[in-house]
Amino acid sequence: MQEIFRKAKKPGLDPGTLVHVGARKAEKVKITIIDYNEQQYEEKEANTVEECFPFKNSQTVTWINVDGIHQVDIIEKIGNHFGVHPLLLEDILHTTQRPKFEDFFSYVYVVLKMLQRNRETDDIEVEQISLILGDNFVITFQETVGDVFDPVRERIRNNKGRIRKMWADYLAYSLIDTIVDNYFVILESVGEGIESLEEELVVNPSRETLHNMHMVKRDMLVLRRSVWPLREVISGLQRGESALFKKGTLVYLRDVYDHTIQVIDTVEAFRDMVASMMDIYLSSISNRLNEVMKVLTIISTIFMPLTFITGVYGMNFAHMPPKDALWGFYACLGLMAGVVGTMLYFFRSKKWM
Numbered sequence: 001m002q003e004i005f006r007k008a009k010k011p012g013l014d015p016g017t018l019v020h021v022g023a024r025k026a027e028k029v030k031i032t033i034i035d036y037n038e039q040q041y042e043e044k045e046a047n048t049v050e051e052c053f054p055f056k057n058s059q060t061v062t063w064i065n066v067d068g069i070h071q072v073d074i075i076e077k078i079g080n081h082f083g084v085h086p087l088l089l090e091d092i093l094h095t096t097q098r099p100k101f102e103d104f105f106s107y108v109y110v111v112l113k114m115l116q117r118n119r120e121t122d123d124i125e126v127e128q129i130s131l132i133l134g135d136n137f138v139i140t141f142q143e144t145v146g147d148v149f150d151p152v153r154e155r156i157r158n159n160k161g162r163i164r165k166m167w168a169d170y171l172a173y174s175l176i177d178t179i180v181d182n183y184f185v186i187l188e189s190v191g192e193g194i195e196s197l198e199e200e201l202v203v204n205p206s207r208e209t210l211h212n213m214h215m216v217k218r219d220m221l222v223l224r225r226s227v228w229p230l231r232e233v234i235s236g237l238q239r240g241e242s243a244l245f246k247k248g249t250l251v252y253l254r255d256v257y258d259h260t261i262q263v264i265d266t267v268e269a270f271r272d273m274v275a276s277m278m279d280i281y282l283s284s285i286s287n288r289l290n291e292v293m294k295v296l297t298i299i300s301t302i303f304m305p306l307t308f309i310t311g312v313y314g315m316n317f318a319h320m321p322p323k324d325a326l327w328g329f330y331a332c333l334g335l336m337a338g339v340v341g342t343m344l345y346f347f348r349s350k351k352w353m
Contacts, residue, residue, distance in 0.1 A: 029068035030145055035060050036156055038164050049077045055137060056082055061168050062137040067145040069093055092130040092141050099229040103242045108133040112179050113226035114148060115186045124186060124219050126226055133172040133244055148182045149175060169249045177256050183263045190219055194273055201277060205284045213277055220271050227263050234260050298353055305339045
């Protein structure tokens, strides 16, 4: 189960103080560099952070990906060399940021939430992705190793599509688009879970059903917190507020914006469905209780006249016809059977049973 709130940094520190705030830490910081243009391509894993520095002003497009942000000195060295503001570096290390977009003129800073389904626990894991777009480079910071960017890497390696013909802004768009497209995969799995819960609600709701509904409701809260602010981010980018995004790329960002709206609409629809499922569950439990009470009431109603008859004939009077007759006991049993039969016929005629 994902944490809704995380521990914040110690209050009272100076603005721009670099402190890692986050629960997820990679075993080792991994820095990968992909440098390319239409004619050439190079991919390598950097052994030291200094290997990234020569790509700042190259004539090619460079994608520097950092897996693991808990080593503050590495983040600080990259920030100092590429001219990143200390407050922005502080936001990178603070993994509880909401999705946002900031334009620093010479570079653009974007915060996104990458969602992945944990196959072992079936939880939705949220990871903060910090993206810095410069004139010829894109730097991404991730909490741990493993992401959804493999399709982008394959397109660069195999020179598929237009990615190696375009500049760094198109690479940034491709990474954002991949994160948004992965939301549909998560929503599809959530939708399948909601459908199975609806069937279970109709057939046989139980305490486990209620627990599963609470888990889905929590997942929807995580999705909403991750996706809802993204609309403002993509809207700001596709309006051309930053000069780093060229006009040709803005068209593609509009498509990402449309996908974001679709994701938000789906999340809201699922939230309404989960809320209605809670009402259905309570109604099902109430109906089941009513059925039990109806059966008990019928049984009690049938035994009330029988109890009355046995009570009358249990009184200690000397002369109570036909108490002294040989057939009296059997006549009393016949009377009680007749009362039961009459009441059952009455209940059935009223469709009470």
